[in-house]
Amino acid sequence: MPSTLTALLCLGLCLSQMISSQKYTLMKPIIWAKPNSIIPKGNPVTIWCKGIHEAIEYHLLFKGQLSALERQKSHGLMNKVRFPIPAMTLHTAGRYNCIYLSGELWSKPSDPLDLVVTGMYDIPTLSVQPGPEVVSGENVTFHCHLETATNTFFLLKEGRSSRPQQRYGKNQADFFMGPMTPAHRGTYRCFGSYNDFAWSLPSEPVKLLVTGSIGDTSFAPTEPNSYDGEDSWDVYPSTTKTGFQKELTFWDHTAQNLFRIGMAVLILVSIAGLLVMDWLSRKRTQERAIRASSGNAGEGSEHKDPSTNDQEMQC
Missing domain, CATH: 2.60.40.10 (Immunoglobulins)
Known part of the structure; x- marks a missing residue:
């Protein structure tokens, strides 16, 4: 035991x-x-x-x-x-x-x-070359200029899916883009900054129109024009859990619970097995003891004292 x-x-x-x-x-x-x-x-x-x-x-x-x-x-x-x-x-x-x-x-x-906080510095100016209206496949360059010396510029396209582009320069930075596709159409602004989290006031908007051919306006921009701090400037859109993420979470917790249950069952089965083995061992020990005692009793009856037999006969 x-x-x-x-x-x-x-x-x-x-x-x-x-x-x-x-x-x-x-x-x-x-x-x-x-x-x-x-x-x-x-x-x-x-x-x-x-x-x-x-x-x-x-x-x-x-x-x-x-x-x-x-x-x-x-x-x-x-x-x-x-x-x-x-x-x-x-x-x-x-x-x-x-x-x-x-x-x-x-x-x-x-x-x-x-x-990011904006409105900390002067207003930069933004221009685009060769112009605000280009043909699909052309290249363009945005020029952002700020009179106040700075070291970082950001170019931002309005819209939920947009992320700012970053360039370095003392008073001006150039943002090369191309070849142009309809996905590039929209309204752009630029900011100057001394660090990544404190930006200048936004520049005046520049609308970029990308057409299939000269005079084709089928790709006219539809983004808002005003800088009002609303959702059009949500460059880091709110992220919610998709159904796939929920499913991953569900299976993660399920796997953990199954592991715990499995370990508990394994412990119980192991303890039960050891108890059964111990019971069988003690049972075998008792059986051997009984057999041994029975054998000793039999041998004792076969080797009785002869004087005892003589006394029994006399009686």
Whole structure:
């Protein structure tokens, strides 16, 4: 029996080590900003972080340090939280991440969100060569100029799917694009900046028209013309979980639960097996003892004392 207990103890320790060494990873949260990630100075913005329904706490990280946190206030579900910023300034512009806590596990940080404040410098000028109307297949070059000396320029096309292009220059930067396709049509602006998160006021818009042939206006731009900080400037569009991501999350949790159940069943089966083996061992030991005692009794009856037999006969 002591050997069985030792075996059970060793088995429990080994399985516990296996379970604890198994690394369960939570789904990485999603972070985005509304109305967008490029905000004029003084305007409000809200940072959203989305995790899983089992999350009990969210942390917003700014430049790698804790900036704000949100805890579950009730027993309801909390798969996303908001972190409002009342007014954009130089101090609130920068790189953000978020993480969440589920049970005793922290998720990995989200992808970075670069929050940009505009309106910090003079207005640059933007021009395009050979002109704002080109034929499909031609090349164009955008020239962005800022009187105030700077070292970085950004060219941005209005629209949700747009991401800024970055160039370096003291007072001017050139953005080469081509060959032109209808996908390049739209409204462009440029910004000057001394860092990636504090930009100048936007330039006046430049509409680029790409036609199939001269005079063909079938590819006329349809994007908004005004810079109003609305969704047209959402260069980092809000990311939501697609059905595929939800399915991955579901299967991730299912796999973890199946692993835990499997390990529990394995432990129970192993313990049951060891107990059965111990019972069989003790049963065999008892049977051998019974057989041994029966054999000893038989031998004793065959080797009786002769004097005892004589006494019995006399009686």
